[in-house]
Amino acid sequence: MAEPQRSRSRSRASSPGAPVELDDDHGQPGGAAQDQEEQLELRRGPWTVDEDLTLVNYIADHGEGRWNSLARAAGLKRTGKSCRLRWLNYLRPDVKRGNFTADEQLLILDLHTRWGNRWSKIAQHLPGRTDNEIKNYWRTRVQKHAKQLNCDANSKRFKDAMRYLWMPHLVDADDHRRRLLQAAHHHHAADVAAAHGLSGAGMVTSASSDSFATTAESYDDVGGLCYANLLHAGEMAAVGGGGGCWPHEANHQGLWPAAADQAGSGGQFQDPELSGWVQGFSEGMITENFWALEDIWKIQ
DNA sequence: AATAGTCGCAACCGCCGCAGC
DNA sequence: TGCTGCGGCGGTTGCGACTAT
Numbered sequence: 001m002a003e004p005q006r007s008r009s010r011s012r013a014s015s016p017g018a019p020v021e022l023d024d025d026h027g028q029p030g031g032a033a034q035d036q037e038e039q040l041e042l043r044r045g046p047w048t049v050d051e052d053l054t055l056v057n058y059i060a061d062h063g064e065g066r067w068n069s070l071a072r073a074a075g076l077k078r079t080g081k082s083c084r085l086r087w088l089n090y091l092r093p094d095v096k097r098g099n100f101t102a103d104e105q106l107l108i109l110d111l112h113t114r115w116g117n118r119w120s121k122i123a124q125h126l127p128g129r130t131d132n133e134i135k136n137y138w139r140t141r142v143q144k145h146a147k148q149l150n151c152d153a154n155s156k157r158f159k160d161a162m163r164y165l166w167m168p169h170l171v172d173a174d175d176h177r178r179r180l181l182q183a184a185h186h187h188h189a190a191d192v193a194a195a196h197g198l199s200g201a202g203m204v205t206s207a208s209s210d211s212f213a214t215t216a217e218s219y220d221d222v223g224g225l226c227y228a229n230l231l232h233a234g235e236m237a238a239v240g241g242g243g244g245c246w247p248h249e250a251n252h253q254g255l256w257p258a259a260a261d262q263a264g265s266g267g268q269f270q271d272p273e274l275s276g277w278v279q280g281f282s283e284g285m286i287t288e289n290f291w292a293l294e295d296i297w298k299i300q
Numbered sequence: 301a302a303t304a305g306t307c308g309c310a311a312c313c314g315c316c317g318c319a320g321c
Numbered sequence: 322t323g324c325t326g327c328g329g330c331g332g333t334t335g336c337g338a339c340t341a342t
Contacts, residue, residue, distance in 0.1 A: 044311080044312075045310095045311075045312090045335095046310075046311080046336095047310090047311090065328095066327085066328095067327080067328070068326085068327070068328095079312095080327075080328080081312085081313095081327090081328080081329090082311075082312080084328075084329085085310085085311065085312085086310090086311085089310075089311085090310075117331065117332085118330090118331090119330075119331065120329075120330060120331085131329095131330075131331085132309085132310075132311085132331095133309085135331075135332085136308065136309060136310085137308095139308095139332090139333095140307065140308055140309085141308090144307090
């Protein structure tokens with residue numbers, strides 16, 4: 001799928017943010033002299049705070065769309081494309097920042113297995129995440145690990161490793177985290193209830209530590225929603241055709257073999273070259289803090 | 301403390317498809 | 322039907338931040 005690299009000049013190498021002459025952008029036709037004058041003024045490179053404010057305020061007043069005319073009307077010396085990208089990837093109020101949760105990682109792996117590099121399509125299933133962010137995640141994290149395994153990220157071998165090792169453990173991590181959360185909630189509820197001489201049943205409390213609070217927020221806000229998206233059978237059927245082979249779904253139906261089983265005899269994952277890695281993977285995963293992607297791979 | 305190497309992210313690029321004329 | 326402009330997409334890369342030596 002990798003497209004051959006196209007030769008091009010990279011203007012960003014010279015003085016970021018400085019006005020430069022556009023050499024190509026069919027959104028900027030080079031016909032009229034006035035247009036050429038405007039093109040000479042166009043900026044590239046990192047956005048300034050003032051530019052961000054201008055764009056945000058303009059969109060707040062007038063809404064999105066018609067990016068080229070928006071850029072001109074707002075007085076931004078940027079291409080419409082640049083404005084659109086900045087808004088969608090960074091300024092949009094619902095854009096979510098920070099590390100991907102285990103849920104999100106799992107979802108990305110799932111959807112990439114199914115759709116390949118259809119980043120925008122994948123992003124539609126991760127609320128608040130942009131295709132650019134997902135693409136970056138894949139290229140920097142996932143492909144790095146594929147490289148560590150000496151296989152291509154798009155190869156069957158790596159996909160098998162993902163399907164039978166990585167994804168099950170991410171699910172385990174979520175289950176583990178869910179249990180911890182429940183325990184934390186229950187524990188806290190019980191404490192409060194005891195203090196008030198009440199039964200803890202049915203009480204809704206916040207987690208009792210910062211880490212739990214963070215985890216709870218990310219899980220409830222993101223993971224639950226993602227799972228809800230994923231586990232709608234109708235959607236899955238529409239998405240893939242034959243949803244029965246859907247690893248995530250199968251796992252939740254109790255049909256998905258555990259990684260340890262795969263590492264041993266009789267599993268579907270029997271790549272001899274990865275057997276050592278698999279063994280280490282299986283033996284090293286029983287820890288308290290194993291939902292970070294990096295942790296999963298560190299044990300190799 | 302200085303330097304080299306690596307990583308992650310923001311932003312750019314060209315290509316493609318669609319809509320309007 | 323062909324042309325033009327635009328929005329969207331996936332691929333790529335420059336650069337700052339971080340880490341290792």
